[in-house]
Amino acid sequence: MLQTDFLIIGSGIAGLTFAVKTAQRFPDKKITILTKVNADETNTKYAQGGIAVVNDDEHDSFEKHIQDTLIAGDGLCNEEVVRMVITEGRQRVDEMIKWGTKFDKDESGEYLRGKEGGHSEFRILHHKDITGFEIERALLEEASRYENIHVNNHWYVADIITQHHLGYLVSKSTFDIECYGVYVMDIKTGQIEKLLSKITLMASGGCGQAYRTTTNPRVATGDGIAMAYRAKGRIENMEFIQFHPTALYEAGVSPSFLITEAVRGDGGILRNKDGEAFMERYDERKDLAPRDIVARAIDSEMKRTGTEHVYLDCRHMDKEKFLHHFPNIYERCLKSGVDCLTQMIPVAPAAHYCCGGIKVDEDGKTSIINLYACGECSSTGLHGANRLASNSLLEALVFAHRCAESAAERIDSIAFQEEVPDWNAAGTNHPKEMILITQSLKELQSVMSDYVGIVRNNVRLERAMRRLDLLHEETERLYATTTLSPQLCELRNLITIGYLIVKGAQFRKESRGLHYNTDYPKHSQRVENMVL
Template sequence: MQQTDFLVIGSGIAGLTYALKVSQQYPDKKITIITKSREDETNTKYAQGGVAVVNDLENDSFEKHIEDTLIAGDGLCNERIVEMVVTEGPERVSEIIEWGANFDKNPDGDFSLGREGGHSVFRVIHHKDVTGKEIERALLEAIHRRPNIQLVTHCFVVDLITQHHLGYLVTKATPDIECYGVYVLNLTNKKIEKILSKVTLLATGGNGQVYRSTTNPTIATGDGVAMVYRAKGRIENMEFIQFHPTALYQPGVNPSFLITEAVRGDGGILRNIHEEDFMHKYDPRLSLAPRDIVARAIDSEMKITGTEYVYLDCRHMDIDKFIHHFPNIYETCIAAGIDVQHQMIPVAPAAHYSCGGIKTNEWGLTSIRNLYACGECASTGLHGANRLASNSLLEAMVFAHRCFMDATSKIDSLEFKENVPDWDARGTNAPREMILITQSLKELKQIMSDYVGIVRTNERLERAMRRLDILHEETEALYQKTEVSPQLCELRNLITAGYLIVKGASFRKESRGLHFNTDYPLKSELVQNIVL
């Protein structure tokens, strides 16, 4: 058993920012960060575009950024949260720069600003086309300079510890559910250990691996959302899965390589297989419409032409400028046999971001006491029915700070929970056939991709739910009799995430933002969040 004052699950921008702030405020307290893979293997590392933040007050304003966010969110954003994130954002960005993150600048010393879909002006600060990787580098270097932070890699969190593990009946109606820490599978010694904490932060990222094609790394398996749902915490708006319109089309490659929206911001044009510019048929903002609109437009064109991709045309762009701004994209395309100066880039939508997740308040606190959530795993009210491009890193910084403020205001009044039992693995045996897990994962990805993708119908959702019920029953039976493994836990978490996406989509009797159901093509006058 271990004890730590502050426990952080996840080592992306949300978890690391929070841990740094806590460490500086309380140098005498212990902060433990747990990650199931390498310390830098996070969704943050794969973020290309940048951070949307008001910086150029001559051409931009808080009001413009707020309006762009609300328009993209299609009526479901919490306006108070949007205003809070947008106005607090510049100070948070300044802090991350102080910690060592570098952003591209013009010769005059001002930030080089990009523009992406849904933005009315150029406001996205970036580090070439690897912004997330640069932020991750800077934060990890700062983390390693803090002696009271312990960063533990290859440690898989199995479950949150609540009153349930003390023998009490816990349901969604139970008042004051509390989190006392976590059970973790130490991948080094293959043993399940318990870590008790006064405060726990979930910064576990997204759930893109529930789909066959995703820009998310293989670690994005919905762990945080699934754990909170099992602990009877509140989850909301899971039906709003953002498909990035332009992932490099490479069948069988997982994850899919992202072609950042900033390429379209710099002039890239979407064309169908007949090389026709088609976006004028769908939105006056053309290739820079919000992601939900562009993804549906591409999906429509692929169905009309019977192809699995469209093209992103960059042939007319200045090649030197392209290579300077998008070196990673240029090199990846060259490696795939695509010369962007003379050839168009084949692209197709891929699952990219979960706008819903663990329901939190304005301080990042979940419905479970002493448990916070931040980053993509959280549903804060900022994104509504569709996230505005490059608002995710900003949200993570702002809410990491707010989680830090609230947690540190309470920490001195909290105690460790006594008499938490050890993990009980009696009656379980070593797995005999890994095919039972790998085949179920394939089935899950196929079900979600074919029935719960960019365009949905009631019949598809009903069929998906029936098949997920079978997968759930089979996997739970396997879980009860088999020793815990990361593969089994991830499958279990992904099935839960898939179930929550389908359940939310089934409850939403309208088409709004990222959720488009051909049986309800119009928006409902009744706007509501789907809480599960």
């Protein structure tokens, strides 16, 4: 049996920020970070554009950023949370800079600020076109300074431990569900351990792998959301899956390479196969409209013209400035045979970000006692029906701080639950055919991409649910008889994610933000959230 005071599932910006702040406050308490691959393989690492923050009072203001966020969220943002994140965000970003994160500056030492879709001002701090990589580097380096932070790579969390594992009936109506830790597999040995914790933070990232084409790394399988749902935690707003409008189109390649929205912020223009700059027909903000509008416009153009992609035109942009700001995009496009300074870049939307997730309060507390959540796996109320570009990193910083503050107040009043039984693998065998898992994953991704993508309707959603029901039945039968493996657990989690997305989409009988149903093309008069 393993024990730790603070358990963190995930090593992106949310988990590492929580770890550093907690280590600073409690140098004598044990902090354990679990990651199923290497510590730097997170959604944070792949964030290109930057972090939205108001730190230029001469040209920008908190109120402008707040209004931009509310407009993008299409009526579903929690305004109190929006104001909290944006006003507290400046201090949190300053802390990250003190920890060694380097954002680009001009020759006079002023920060270079980008502008992305939905923003009224230039407020995006960035490090070339690899901002997430730089943030992850700095946070891992800062975390390594603390001897009480222990990072366990290649450990896969199978389930959250609650009263259910002690033999008690736990349901959605149980008001005092408690988290005692997790069951976790050492991937290198296959051994499954119980790891008891006083405080558990879920910072496990997103679920883009539910779709055939995504900008997310292969680790983004929605594990934290699915585990919280199985533990009877509250989940909301899963129908709002953000498709990034401009992923590099390469047939059959996934994950897709992201072409950051900052390219359009610097002047890139979307064109269809006929060379027409089509965005002016969809929104007066043209190429810098919010992501939901741009993604639907591209989807419409692709269907209208019968093509699999549109183009991003950067040929008119300043070459020296482009190469300075977007060196990795330029090199990656070259590898695919496109010189983006002389040729247009083929792009298409790809699943990118989950705006819903584990429902939390303003301190990151979930409906399960002693379980916190922050980052993409959580639903804080900031994003509403559509995330404003580059708000996610800011949200993770602010809520990681708030989770750390709340957990610090409670840690000394919590005791370990010593009665948790060992993992029971009796009656299971190694899988005879991995194709039972790999083919089911392909089927799931096809169902979600074909029926529950950018544009939906009731018939598609019904078909998706029927097929998910069958996949769920087959996979649960396999889970009951097969020795645990990360591949099987990820499949099981992704099927749960698919169910939550479809269920939320069926409930929302309107079109709002990222959820567009052709059977209900307008807003309803009453705005509701479905909590599952």
